[in-house]
Each structure stands twice: as structure tokens, then as C-alpha cells.
Amino acid sequence: MPKRTDLKTILVVGSGPIVIGQACEFDYSGTQGVKALRAEGYRVVLVNSNPATIMTDPDMAEATYIEPLTPEILERVIARERPQALLATLGGQTALNLAVALAERGTLEKYGVELIGANLEAIRKAEDRQMFHRCMLELGLDVPRSLSVADLAAAESAGRELGFPVIVRASFTLGGAGGGIVYHQGELLAKAQAALQMSPIHQILLEESILGWKEYELEVMRDRKDNFVVVCPIENIDPMGVHTGDSVTVAPAQTLSDREYQAMRDDARRVVSAVGVETGGCNVQFAVDPETGRRVVVEINPRVSRSSALASKATGFPIAKIAAKLAVGYTLDEIANDITKATPACFEPAIDYVVTKVPRFAVEKFGEFALDTAMKSVGEVMAVGRTFKESLQKALRGLEGGVKGFESARAASEEDLMKGLATPSSARLGFVKAALERAMAAEEIAKITGIDPWFLDQMAELVLFEARIAREPLSAELMREAKRLGFSDAQIARTRRSAEARVRARRQALGVRPAFDLIDTCAGEFESKTPYFYSTYAGAPSLAPVAQRAPRKTRGPKNGKVVILGSGPNRIGQGIEFDYCCVQACQALREMGHESVMINCNPETVSTDYDTSDRLYFEPLTLEDVLEIIDFEKPLGVVAQFGGQTPLNLARPLAEAGVKILGTQPRAIDLAEDRKLFGRVLKSLKLLAPQSGIAENPRQALAAARRIGYPVMVRPSYVLGGRAMEIVYDDASLKALAAKALSASEHSSLLIDRFLADATEIDVDAVSDGKDVFVAGVMEHIEEAGIHSGDSACTLPTHSLSPMVLDAVCRATKSLALKLGVRGLVNVQYAVKDGALYVLEANPRASRTVPFVSKASGIPVAKIATAVLMGRPLRRLVSAKLLKAPPRLPYVATKEVVLPFIKFPGLDPKLGPEMKSTGEVMGIDRDFPRSFAKSQEASGMSLPKAGTVFLSVKDEDKAAIIPVARELLRLGFTLIATRRTREFLVRHGLEASPVAKIGEGKPDVADLIRQKAVSLVVNTPSGKRERADGFIIRRTALELDVPFITNIRSCQAALGAISAAKAASGSDGLEVRPIQDYYRDLGPEVRSAGRRLAAS
């Protein structure tokens, strides 16, 4: 069937900020979808609050709204743009929920907007567990027994009926949030209460436990003619009980016979058609009892998902792109297979390799959590190998988690080991290896872990062979077999107590090199036109010359190849922002006539779409893997400054191996990262830095702190990115901290800096070509210094800095960039205190804020940097005016972060020097209060317009709270406070009602929060003596979704926003406007910056 011609404008909704359970896979799918719809000639209107996405780049959609993802805002966009259709299946759970909300409030009907991709009925059937179960039972399909309840009494009796353990699931929540496994009635009631609260419809499902069953997912597509294909079956190594997003998974399925697999496929087909998913991609999950083969349907997601991104990357079948085309009327047989170009998309990919996905957890931030049905991982890595063993080892080394492959966890005792095996956690595979090393039988491990013995046998082969590597001479045969099994040079070196470089030299001398094979959707049956590769050592070297492997050249004459190193798995501090920069670099290189060669191992990203670069290598970002690709590709050079710390860490060893690093050289990186060297640079430029000292023992630490003066910022010297950083206020705490930190590690030294209390922090992104420096954006943080820059809200342009300070910032940035020898991007962080400018740090690479700056100004900063790397002079990329002063914006953009506290019970939801946020949003409007209001709304914090505000602030903030309280009263809020704060307020003539502290009578603050009698909590944690009740207050507010603010500056900004929102609600609320419109208000020098790379 041809595409629909009755549709002209299609509204696409993105998934908003990166949160646990919803990451950049939706930028990948959204970008594909938007591109596909535009290629078909539709006008695309896009709404997404996340500025770090490629999909929100101004040339992707016709009209791009970087606005809060709420039904009210979407209604306003619909009223303004009048789309005929809404495609909500590419934006994760967020977009799907919004579609339901828009339908329910009548917006879709009012404006005549049709839901395409999945209709309301289908979404409801799939999302409402009870309806879904009923539907499955009507089909005669087996499901776990379950009961849906809406209150605690019902939960209690349901628990009795089902028998423990019982699975608790909250309806309509992301990534299984609020759910979990409970083993007795008490646990059930506690969990049920929280889950009921979290479910937007106050409904939870209690389910028969199928813990330990085998778990499978089928990624399927269906079109309006009922054509149906399974793109890929995925098997989870971790059995049922661990969220799929937290499981190690493998594609294709390994342990199902054809009879069983086809029966599952038949079920999936029936499920999809009964639920009524008429067009698009869908994910159907099954559980199989390993003893009997009983198969139950677990759930269906009527949209693209994290798993569908994985399946797309694993097979070369672009699910989101095809889903978009199906949504506008095409059928599968009418769409070509992009990879072969010759066969249609109406087929099931055949793959001749094994794909393994391993999740990455933020253990270093939040500690080790036992895994359950609520997702906790922050990223993932995918690896491709000819065998499971090869792909597992590649995935594990790609994690950058310290292991170089399949390595064992340290288990001090038998008991530790058993516990490690029995408890699903990020470390469990390590315990499996430890158990195998102690010769525990695979059957025994299978019984404890629920991991299928097939996988364990494969792992046992690795353990056996590792013993041979340790024992036997490193012959060609041993080396070849080791590499076939996926052992990295580093692992071999460790096992043999040798050096990685020596092992590599030996290996290459023996002629043991990888082959690069194609991911071609068809197991080699047809010729592939798309250069999408993975490495393998499976090739038999004694063969007569092998026919076509990876062809070295793919496109016509070009200006040479350039390798771009991606950023690997998402983690806190290194996520989509860096992928954004890498994708822009690919685009820029293409524009300039270079062949871009992308290396990355993160399946969620746009950078690993085969459409993004000219050549894609799905490979771990380790020195070994990168060197082999470079040796094969022979590029002009390597771009290492866009992918964050991962490629930056590779830059030096690559340079040492003779690889040309484009742009800033490793020496300059050292200059910026080494404190002593950097101190000298600052001194020579007459720039200030906070006083600092280094201590190797507690005595030195105390001396240094006294010299500098408290409070001081303390961190161990061997960690990066704010990890384990603390602000210390007195000798006693410093002593305790120093003793702990200095004993924990042999790299024992502490860095002690003066902490600039109440300073204003500034972030600058700039590009330098060695002669000129283009300051692209100067951002002012909302929160005071001391909160990690990655967790701070910030605005562009700055809103409180004087022109003099701004000028000083620009001058300092320019001199630093030139002095450090930056070629390309640099990010500098400053603090302003009492009119003095301090340099906090400089990073000669793309920063987390580059996409924000680009979205706020419309300037493709990363593209300009790419052109500079390729030797283009800045003068030809941006105008002289911009080289003098940063772009002037006649509006304000505010970046706000989102935090994952809700996923980690027991964690104090407060900000500090260690970064914890997972993602960001942007609010853009004509002034700061409005843009701040939007940023808060977009980040999920809905600021109240009326009600009761609870105030509780530390002594240092008491003075600052007076104007805040006064303004709150003026805005019509009532105030409540605990005794001391209240007395203070009353003394200043401000009215506030008393409330009991926790433990000092009933009802206390937490009770009021629970009763929703409080509409805003202002609680600034005391740095000196953190009281337990502060934690309880913040945690309670978090769990009950009551807005809370933990620092005074944010509070001040919030007041402005509330005031603006109140004023706006008098008319018709906050207005919406596409970024393309905002850009029209910019000067010509801004609009033309970096626009014509090819001609530069």
C-alpha cells in the first residue's frame, strides 16, 4: 500500500531527559523516525525537552520545540502547528503516556489529530496489565497468575492467594520503577504502598513468581496487511527476576530448539495482533520454565524500546526507521533492506555471529545494589563476536569497568562466593568465574544462579583455557586459540604476568590478526552495500585467500578517512552529550568530503547507526581494538576529543603507537590535567586558582587545611570526575576522612582545595585553532560552587554577571586555550567570589554542555571544532565579530538536570561535589524566570503556584532565607517551619506556623509531606552536622513527588519562576515556540557561524 497522502504534518514526541530506563536509544529511534518521515515528504514537528539529542538539531525537523513534555505544553504545540497525526511510539514510555493523556483530555479529538503507530486501544491493552492478561487468556495463552489491586487491603489478600514470593509491579511507570520482589506479607505491604503512590493511576499488579525462569524477548514488526517479522530473538542470561535492562542478554536465542522458538514466534504474532498493534515495532517478552518448558507471556511494549535499538544494532535491521514508514501506510514488502539494498525489509535477519549486551551500573556512585525488577543500570555495551565466548569477552572489556574481559570477582570465603552467586548484581558474572575456577560444576552454579548451563559451559571453557595461557608457551596456535576465545592482549598479559604491549608485539609477529566481518542482515547470503563491521579472530588463517571480508574502500574518491572515537557505554558523567558531539563530527567530516570512520560499542546511540558514519566499527574502545582498526583502515588521523574521557584516555597511548591525533595533542591534555603543570600555566597567565595543597598523611592534611582555611574541598588524587569528593568544615571531619581515604589505596594522597563558599560558578565552551579562540558560550550556574557542574542548572546568557566579569572570563578563556595549545574544543570552569575570578579547571575536549550551547545559540559548535581539527582556520568558520565576543542571545535558555535518586532506596537526594545526574533538559523563553520555570517543569519538578511551603535551612543560609520567605508570603504561600527556623522568621516579622521535627511529636514534617499538606519543601542540608531528619524529609518528599529544593540559589530562581508562571497563567500560560523561530531573532553573524564547512 502506498504512503498516506491525507497526512501533511506529523507531530513526533521524544522521550525527554535521559533517566534510568530511558536513555539515548530514543534519540536513536527518534532521529531515524524523523529522517524517514521527512524523506517521505511529511512536515515534521518535534517536541523534546532534551537539548543533548541529535533529533533536536534544528535541521532535523521543520519545527523543533525544546519544551517541557507535559500534556498542557503539547496541547499548545498542537494548537499552534495543527498536525494531522501524532507518532508517539518512538519516544519511549514518556511519549506513550503523553499520547494517552492527550487522548483522555480530549485534545486529540478537539484538534483532529490521529494517533499513528499504535492506537489508543492498543496502548491501553498493552499497558494495563489486567486488560493485557485478560486478552492473553482469551487467546488461550499462558500468563503468570496475577491480581491487580488499588489498595493495601486488597494487596494483602492477593498476597495470600498467590503465595510468596510475589512480584509487585506499578502500572504505567518507567523501567519497572516502584516494582520489586517481596518474600513475605510485611515486605509486600511496604512495597505496595510505595508502588501505589508511584503509579500515576494508583494501581499495582501482584504476580505469581516466575523467578529463575528463562527470559526471552522477541523484537517484532507488523504492518497493516498483517505481514509480520521477528527481527531478532534475544535470550537473557540473567533469568526472570532481574529487569531486562539490567540483564546480560544475548542475540540470537541460544538454547531454544526450532520447535520451541517457532511456537514462541506464533504466540508473539497472536499477541501483537490481539493487542492491535497495526503498524510498527513491538517487543514481546516470554518466560520459559527450564524444567518443563512451560512458556508464559510476560509483557508487550507497543513501541520501539531499548531492546529494539539493541536488535537493530545487532542485526542491521533499522526498526525505528521502518516503524515510521509503516506508520504512514507502507507495508514491509514495499520497504527496501538498507543493508543489502536488493532485498525487501519483509524478512527475518539471519545472523552469523553472536551479540552480547552487558549493562553498566553506577556502582561507584550509588554502591552495589541487588538487582530486581526495577532497572538500575545507567548504560550498556554491546559486542559482536563469532561465538558467544568472543562476544562476551569483548562486551566485558568494552564496559571500561576495570576488567579486561571475563574476570573473576574476589570472594574472600566460600560464604562470600555463595552469596555473590545467589544475589543478582553487577558483579555476579565475576562470582560465576570465581566459582568455575574453584571447579564448581556448571549444574551447581546453574541451580544457584538460574543461569542456563549452556552459558556456564561456555564460560567454563574460558576458565580452562586461561589456565593454559598461564602455563604453556605462547605459540602461534595458543595465541590464535586465545584470541578466538576473545581474550584481550591485556588479559593474556595479566595471566602471564607480562605487559600488554609485549603480548601485542608477540601476537602481531605471529601474524595473529583479526578479520573484520560485516553485519549484513543475511549471514553472507547476499552482498552487503553497507560498511558495518565487527572484528573476529574466528577466521582460519591457513586458508587460501578469503573472498570478500571487509572491503577497505567503499565510496568514491574522498579527502581521506578520519576515525572518530565514541564514548562507550553511558555512565553518569559521560552520556548522550558526547555522542551528540561525535555525531556532529561525523556530519562535519562528510560535509568536508572526508570518510568518517566511527568506533563505538554503545548500542543506544545515534553514532552507532550505520547511517551516521561512512564506516562503522561496532567495537570496544580499548587500545588493542582501536589500534587494529586503525592499522586496517589507515586513516589520516583520529579524533579523540568528542567522546569524553574514554577517547581522551586513549589519546596518549595511541600517539605513542604512532597514530596521529587530530587537534589538541596529548601533551596539552597533560598540561590541563596535571595539577602542578596546570598551576604553572595559570601562574604564567596571572590567573587565580583556589589555594590548594597535597597531603600524604592526616597530619599534612590538617596542616594544609589550616593554611588554606575551612571549608576545604577534599578528594583522593587518583579519582576523576568528582568521585569521592567532599567538602570538609573542620579538623575532626578532615581527620576521619583522611584516615579513611589514605588507608584505602596505595596511591595515597589527598588533594585539598579551598572551597569557595557562596561563589558563582561559570562554565565556558570555546573552540581554538591555535591563533584565534571562539568563545561559544558562557554559562552561569544556578547553584553555588561546590555542587558538581554536571549536576548544576545553568543559564545562557548569564543572568547576574557584570560585563566586566564576563569580559574577564572571555579573556581568561582565550589566553588559557592558546597557552594550553588547544586545537578544537576546550571547556573551562570558573568561580567568581567577591569580584575575583578563579579558574577551577580546564578540559581540552568537548564538554557536557556543548549540545546545550549549540541548541541555545543554533551554532553547531562541535562541527566548527571538527573543521578546526581538519586544519580549517577559525576565521573562515565564524565571523570576526564572534571571535571578539560570544554570541548575543535575545532570549534565555536554562539547562536543568534530572537525578536518579528514586531508583536507589536509601540514598540521600541532595546535590554535592560528586555528579549524580543522568540527564538534562532545557527551558527556553524570553527571560530567565520563564526559562527557569520551563526547565523545572521539564525536569519533572512542577513548581506550585499556591499552598504551604516548608522551610528548614542550615545556619549559613538563615540570612538568605529572609527575602525568600518574604517573597513566598507575597506570592500567597503559607509557611511552616520547625522551631528554630520559625523563631528566626518570626523575629524578622515573617509569619510561619510551627511544625514538629521528626520524632518530636505528631504530626511531624514527614507526616505532613505524606499527607500532601506541603506543596514545596526547602531544605538545605547542613555541611557540618547532617541531621538524620534532613535525610528523611528529602527522601519523603522525593518518594511522594513533592517538589523540594536543597540550596538557596535554586530557591531564589524558583521564586522568580513561580512569579512568572503565576503572571503567565493570567493570560494563557507559558508560551511555546520552536527553536527555529528563536534563531530568527539572532544576528546574522550567529546564524551563519559554522554553516558552510565545505567552503571553508
Next chain:
Amino acid sequence: MANALLVLEDGSVFPGRSCGAPGESFGEAVFHTAMTGYQEIISDPSYMGQLVAMTYPHIGNYGVTPEDEESDKPRLAGFIAHEICAKPSNWRSAESLPEYFRRRGVVAIDGVDTRALTLRLREKGALRGAISTVDLDAKSLLAKVLRSPSLIGADLAKAATCEKAFTWSERASPQGRRVAVMDFGAKYGILRRLAALGAEIRVFPALTKPEEILAFKPDGIVLSNGPGDPAAAAYGARAAKALAESGVPVMGICLGHQLLALAFGAKTFKLKFGHHGANHPVMDLESGRVAVTSQNHGFGVDPESLPRFLRLTHKSLNDGTCEGLAHAELPVFSLQFHPEASPGPHDAWGAFPRFEALMSRRREASLRHA
């Protein structure tokens, strides 16, 4: 340690490990892209004379079970894989694949770079080859390969068929139809699908005279799949013609489809490397719907050669080749792919009800006449 050798007629040599019975076996090397279903493939008589290489690297993971056999014994010449699993894991597994191979006398090799092999076959077309666990000298093995016969002109159906007629064991329903199956190397999967319709099934050897089959008074006749060059099985085409013209509904599958086409004057030809997989899209030209089908054939029907009364009903979306025919006047149709699947998706199971509908119509018509 290489203790087996695969050699192709173009001189390619693949050392590997012996994973089955000892010996030396010659055949035409083909690659198969299904990711599951190795047991069904191994026991499918259509692979007689062929060395089957699986493109999926892990084979044998879920073992072997008697329920999944597609014939009384494997007839393929040999089996090639990247890695064959000796310790299967599945609740239905009765034995491991290497054990099965040894018990059944199948020569098998693993440790082969099957992607390299596949690309070679894709480029050069199907090649003769040998697997040996006794002669590890590549030159001498190659010389033997070059002397071995080609599949072109080989009538293997005669060897793949049953020795004497038998009745399929599954119980028929009282209202079920009587179906005669001409066995050119029939898969049990076809018989199981017919049995699922409640049919009473009698299987006849390939050389059975048409009169003998008609004497069984079948409601319908199935011309089965089977190995070898259809053009070499002239007796099959003659029988097909006689049976089709008897007015009894006939369904041809794979080789049976090719024999029907030959019977009505169309031509067959050898495909470059054949269709062997479980993911082949086939469009039903009437409904416009696509089925993902299981396929296994090295020869095809030339659509240019079709007589007027043979209508093209299905075509392959991968290469446009003929995948199904129907006779304009007679209740006769045929499919190049395997509607019974096993292995592969069940998308084309509808062919069996379609066949049943033809049988019902004829029985109703005959009742009216009576």
C-alpha cells in the same frame, strides 16, 4: 588440533575437528542460514548428496530429540559448522549432536570459518566438496573431489524414498480425508501437517505407478519434497502428470512442485547457490501478503517457460524466482518453499487448509453427482 578436513573443488581447504562419525564423504557444499532447526535440516532427506554448512556459529546447543526428526534417518552427505556443542542444554534434549552423528554415521566437521565458506559459495555457486577424517592430505582429497559426481543430472529421489508404502502413524479423524503422499524424500513435517487436518495418510515409494496410487482412492495427493535434479526424475514428472490429470487434487512441495511444472512442460534450472534458510519472504500474488518461509532448493522453475494454464501464484521477494504455481483448470497447485516449515516460521501452514478445501470441494462435487 585439526583431525578433519573440508576441501572444495575450487581448491579451498578448511581444516577442522571431527564431530561425528569417522569417514570420508562427498557432496555438493551448500550453506544454510537458519539459526535454529539443525536437527530438522540434518534429518531432511532433501539434503541427500549435500554437505550442509550452517552459517550460524553455535550448533547443537539444545541437543537432539526423537520428536524433531524429519525422516527415519539422515541422508545428507556431511555436516559443517563453526562450533558444535557437545553439552546441550534443553529440557527436551535426549542426546548431544555429536553423539547423534556418531550413532547415525554422519561425517561432520566443526572449527570451520563458515562465513568464509559462505562467501565463497555465494561467489562461485554451489561447489563439490569432501569432508574427511581419514585423508588429511588436502591434495589427495581434492583429487577425489574432482572425480566425484555433480548434482546436476543426479536422480537422488529414488534413493531417498521409502522402500515400501506405509501408513502414517498419527490417528486420523473419522471425517478426515484420505491423502496419498508420493515420497521423493518426504519430510515428516508434511505428514504431521496433513495429520493435523485429521487426514488418513498413506505414503508411497517414488516409483509407485499412478494407477496404484489412484487405487487407494485418495481425496488428494501430495507430491513431496526430495533431493537431486528434478529433470533427472522423469518418472516423477510422468506420474505427476497422470495424477494431476486424474482430477484428484494435487499439492506439490519443493521437488514435487518442480516435477509438476516439468510435467506440464515448464523448465527447471540450477540456481547459483540455491535457497537454504528459514527467512525467505514469499509473496502470495493474490492476497499481496508475505510469508516468511522455510526453503531448501538448488533448482528452480523458469517462469518464462510456464504454459498458459500454469499460473504463477507466489514469488520470492529476494530474487523474484517462482515460488508457487496453480493450474488454471485442474485442482492442482504447487509450492517451491516448505509450507510445513520444520524448521522455520509457520507463516505458510495455510497451504494445508487450502489443499483440504480442494479435497472438500471435490468430494462435495462427487457426492452431488452420486
